[in-house]
Amino acid sequence: MQALLDQIAAEMAQATDRGRVADYIPELAKIDPNQFGIAVALPSGEVLTAGDAETPFSIQSISKVFTLAIALGRLGDQIWTRVGREPSGLAFNSILQLEQENGIPRNPFVNAGAIAVTDAILQGRQPREVLAELIRFIQAAAEDDSITINQAVAKSEQATAHRNIALAEFMAAMGNLRNPTALAIGTYVHQCAVEMTAAQLARAGRFLLGAPGCPRLVSIARIRRINALMMTCGHYDASGEFAYRVGLPGKSGVGGGILAIAPGKASIAVWSPGLNDYGNSKLGAFAIEKLARGMGWSVFG
Numbered sequence: 001m002q003a004l005l006d007q008i009a010a011e012m013a014q015a016t017d018r019g020r021v022a023d024y025i026p027e028l029a030k031i032d033p034n035q036f037g038i039a040v041a042l043p044s045g046e047v048l049t050a051g052d053a054e055t056p057f058s059i060q061s062i063s064k065v066f067t068l069a070i071a072l073g074r075l076g077d078q079i080w081t082r083v084g085r086e087p088s089g090l091a092f093n094s095i096l097q098l099e100q101e102n103g104i105p106r107n108p109f110v111n112a113g114a115i116a117v118t119d120a121i122l123q124g125r126q127p128r129e130v131l132a133e134l135i136r137f138i139q140a141a142a143e144d145d146s147i148t149i150n151q152a153v154a155k156s157e158q159a160t161a162h163r164n165i166a167l168a169e170f171m172a173a174m175g176n177l178r179n180p181t182a183l184a185i186g187t188y189v190h191q192c193a194v195e196m197t198a199a200q201l202a203r204a205g206r207f208l209l210g211a212p213g214c215p216r217l218v219s220i221a222r223i224r225r226i227n228a229l230m231m232t233c234g235h236y237d238a239s240g241e242f243a244y245r246v247g248l249p250g251k252s253g254v255g256g257g258i259l260a261i262a263p264g265k266a267s268i269a270v271w272s273p274g275l276n277d278y279g280n281s282k283l284g285a286f287a288i289e290k291l292a293r294g295m296g297w298s299v300f301g
C-alpha cells in the first residue's frame with residue numbers, strides 16, 4: 001500500500017488542473033493549492049502516509065460527521081425531527097429547498113442541516129462547552145490531544161457568514177432553531193475551523209470502522225447509519241458521483257479535505273485545497289478513487 005500511496009502522491013504533484021481554493025472564507029483563499037497529502041489509518045492504529053500528510057488544514061464540513069455522532073449520542077433518534085436523511089441534490093449552502101420544505105433541512109451534511117444539528121447539541125449550554133465536547137470527541141477518536149481550532153479561520157468565516165446566517169434565521173422563522181442565531185452560527189463556524197493533518201484525520205476516522213482495536217465512541221448500529229449518510233449525502237450534489245467512482249462513504253470539506261471509510265478495513269484522509277464545481281477537493285476525489293481501486297476497497301462487493 002505504501003508504494004501505491006507514493007505513486008498517487010507523485011501523480012497528484014504533477015497535476016496542473018487542481019481546482020480552485022474556496023475564496024468566500026478569506027483565510028482559506030490564502031492557502032497554496034499546490035499541496036496534496038494522503039493518509040490511511042488501519043484498525044490497528046498504524047498510519048501510512050504520502051505527500052503533505054503532516055500539514056494542518058481546515059476540516060470545515062468534515063466536522064459535521066463528528067457533530068452528528070455527538071447529536072446521535074445526546075438526542076438519539078430525536079435528531080431526525082430537526083433534519084432529514086435524504087440527499088439534497090443541491091449545493092451545500094443552498095437556500096432553495098429550505099423554504100419548500102418548511103425549514104427542515106434535507107440532511108445533516110448540507111449547511112442548514114449541520115447548523116440544525118449544532119443548534120440541537122447546544123441544549124442551553126455555552127458554545128465553548130459544546131466546542132470543548134467536540135474537540136474531546138475528535139481527540140479521543142484520533143488518540144491525539146494536540147488537535148485544536150484555528151481561531152483566525154473561525155473569525156474569518158464568522159465575518160462572511162451571511163448565507164449561513166440566512167439559513168439559520170429561516171429555520172428560526174419556521175421554529176427549527178432553539179438558540180439565538182448568533183450562538184448557533186458562532187458554534188458552527190468554530191466547529192468548521194477545527195484543524196488537522198491528513199494523518200490526524202485518518203486516525204480520527206477510525207471510530208467509524210467498527211473493527212476491533214478502534215476507539216469505540218458510538219455503537220455499531222450508529223456507525224452503519226453515519227456511514228450510510230456519508231455515502232448518500234457526504235459530497236452534496238456530487239454524492240452519487242463519489243459513490244459511483246469510489247464506492248466508499250465519504251465526507252468532504254471546503255478546506256480541501258475528504259475523509260473516506262472502508263468499513264472494517266481503513267480510514268482514509270486526503271487533502272488538496274483546490275475544489276471542483278461542487279465544492280469538493282478535486283484531486284482528493286481522484287486520489288481516493290485510485291486508492292480504492294488499487295486496494296479493491298468498495299462497500300458494493
Ligand SMILES: NC(=O)CC[C@H](N)C(=O)O
Pocket residue numbers: 059060061062092093111157164189192252253254255279
Ligand atoms: N462544504 C463546506 O465545507 C462548508 C463549510 C463552511 N464552513 C460553510 O459553512 O460554508
